[in-house]
Amino acid sequence: MNGAGGTVNKAVSAAALAAAAALFARSVFGLLSAEDAVHMAMSPWLFPAVISVAGVSASAVLTVRAFRTPGRDGEKAAQDDRIRVFLTAALCVLYIVWLKTTSFIPASIVFLGMLMLVLGEKRMKVVIPAAVIVTLALYALFALLLKVRLP
Amino acid sequence: MGAVPGLSVTMATALLVSLTYTWSAADALAMAMGVYVVGVYSGAVSAILVNIPGAPSNVVTAADGYKLTQRGEARKALIYTAFYSFTGSAFGLAALALLARPASALALRFQPADYFLLAVLGLVTAGGLSQSGSLAKGLTCSFAGLFFSLIGIDPVMGTPRLTFGIKALNAGIQTVPALIGLFGLAEVFMLIYKGAASSEPPAGRQEAEGERIDIGDMLRHFPNSLVYSLTGVLVGALPGAGSPVASFIAYGQAARLNRKPSRPFGEGAVEGVIASETANNACIGGAMIPMLTLGIPGDAVTAVMAAVFTVHGIQPGPLFLASNAELFGKIIEAGFISCVFLLLLGLFLAPRMTGVLRISGRYLVPAVALICAAGAYASSGRLFDVGVMVFFGLLGFFLRLGGFPLSPLILGLVLGGMADSNFRRAVSLASTADNFLAAMFGRPITLVLLALIVISLVVGGKRNAGRTEV
Numbered sequence: 001m002n003g004a005g006g007t008v009n010k011a012v013s014a015a016a017l018a019a020a021a022a023l024f025a026r027s028v029f030g031l032l033s034a035e036d037a038v039h040m041a042m043s044p045w046l047f048p049a050v051i052s053v054a055g056v057s058a059s060a061v062l063t064v065r066a067f068r069t070p071g072r073d074g075e076k077a078a079q080d081d082r083i084r085v086f087l088t089a090a091l092c093v094l095y096i097v098w099l100k101t102t103s104f105i106p107a108s109i110v111f112l113g114m115l116m117l118v119l120g121e122k123r124m125k126v127v128i129p130a131a132v133i134v135t136l137a138l139y140a141l142f143a144l145l146l147k148v149r150l151p
Numbered sequence: 152m153g154a155v156p157g158l159s160v161t162m163a164t165a166l167l168v169s170l171t172y173t174w175s176a177a178d179a180l181a182m183a184m185g186v187y188v189v190g191v192y193s194g195a196v197s198a199i200l201v202n203i204p205g206a207p208s209n210v211v212t213a214a215d216g217y218k219l220t221q222r223g224e225a226r227k228a229l230i231y232t233a234f235y236s237f238t239g240s241a242f243g244l245a246a247l248a249l250l251a252r253p254a255s256a257l258a259l260r261f262q263p264a265d266y267f268l269l270a271v272l273g274l275v276t277a278g279g280l281s282q283s284g285s286l287a288k289g290l291t292c293s294f295a296g297l298f299f300s301l302i303g304i305d306p307v308m309g310t311p312r313l314t315f316g317i318k319a320l321n322a323g324i325q326t327v328p329a330l331i332g333l334f335g336l337a338e339v340f341m342l343i344y345k346g347a348a349s350s351e352p353p354a355g356r357q358e359a360e361g362e363r364i365d366i367g368d369m370l371r372h373f374p375n376s377l378v379y380s381l382t383g384v385l386v387g388a389l390p391g392a393g394s395p396v397a398s399f400i401a402y403g404q405a406a407r408l409n410r411k412p413s414r415p416f417g418e419g420a421v422e423g424v425i426a427s428e429t430a431n432n433a434c435i436g437g438a439m440i441p442m443l444t445l446g447i448p449g450d451a452v453t454a455v456m457a458a459v460f461t462v463h464g465i466q467p468g469p470l471f472l473a474s475n476a477e478l479f480g481k482i483i484e485a486g487f488i489s490c491v492f493l494l495l496l497g498l499f500l501a502p503r504m505t506g507v508l509r510i511s512g513r514y515l516v517p518a519v520a521l522i523c524a525a526g527a528y529a530s531s532g533r534l535f536d537v538g539v540m541v542f543f544g545l546l547g548f549f550l551r552l553g554g555f556p557l558s559p560l561i562l563g564l565v566l567g568g569m570a571d572s573n574f575r576r577a578v579s580l581a582s583t584a585d586n587f588l589a590a591m592f593g594r595p596i597t598l599v600l601l602a603l604i605v606i607s608l609v610v611g612g613k614r615n616a617g618r619t620e621v
Binding site for chain 1: 169170172173285286287288290291294295297298301305307308310312313336339340343344345346512513514516517518520521522524525528529532534537538541544545548549550552553554555570571574575578579582
């Protein structure tokens, strides 16, 4: 995991630095727009300005270290597992679309079935009943027993 | 759920919050206490049986606990763990019952600047003492949490802030979907990434039944457990420190208190398991003290519990005990009842529950993903929040890949609003005084808090210096 951590470290550190710098710029602009010191003290951009300074400092240290220290070769996920993560993320996004166009039960059965296939369960005689049973069980738990609204 | 490798007590609490929207506040908090108390213990079960800590606070437990399993003494490890988790939890809850009122009285003296500094202390401590061992990583995550807390309509001026023209963001980032994403869906992605979701569960040795337990030997460690319990309460009460820190400190204490351990530490010393599990369970009561009396969560789980309070329209803080004395009593009662269940489950069920650890990830992981989605939707009835949950799930996954701690992020998200409004109130009040700095930071409580922040930064910096990892 460290192998990936080397690259991810750099990406996350740089993204945090960029976000903190952008927030600082936006906050300073917001503060300078205040009419006077009293309005500045209550400005919605006062607190963001303060934390963005701290954010820039911490993420700058992190970014410099990340780019100066070579990434370690450690435990790295198998190619199949990295593809599975990507497919799972894509399925999550598709699930939101399905929820919007259908409803909880059909969307969830399709989502669960496809996720089980992605995770390597090839037996359809297991996938289909498992997807249906888990969906109905969760629907019963949330919607019928606990009276929680579902799409 | 905590006993299943990878499914932490924070995740369990976050997921179960979504089930409690229609419940009374007392029932919801009682359930959260039950999950908290039993969940912290449960993380030790997978640590002992299959060498996979259920939570960061069980990492130390795995060092000696799994060695005991390999030697065929799993039942001993599990039963000792159950008894001393019970002892630690009960000690922590007793401390909560005794200290909450004095702490509330003290909290009434706090002014806006003090609340702001308390939030900073929590974030700095969580960042500095996180498992990543990097102060910069911890602080960056604290900043990220604060950043997300800023999104939405500004509560003081009523103007949109960082919404980028997206109307759905006017309501801000809701805590519950973010929590479910960070601790639930991120875990799903991690399990898939590590191959645990597509392979058979790890096997531990099965000699969890049939050993004789020497009650006298078990009780011999009781006096030392009081020291570990006290450590757990004190560390837990420090905003942001959390149970992993307590378990590490207690493990060090055990090495000093036990000159002749049953086996060398790290080689199956039951004393190490006892120290770690007593302290991390005692942390529960300690972490509840700042959460209930100051509104400052002591760790990630109490940050989730703060969301339970918010969902039910209850404001933790100095006036909580005065206005919700009955509810406070029920929280304590629920905690003690949970301790009894912990003991019963630990003594009679845990040694027989190796089968639970063998649920295939192919079925467990999709089910957890679906619970995450249902829980996120249930929090507000908006599909947008399911999207927020997925976003935080991916964010949590990448942060964990990069070795970033999640607790500071969630504390930042929970504490951001409070820190923001109190900071602006403090600046506004101080700006009318003759001496701004003296008005802002000149009071004794404020100076103590500033000193604690500096100490946290120094300690965090020293830990950082001790490690080379970025």
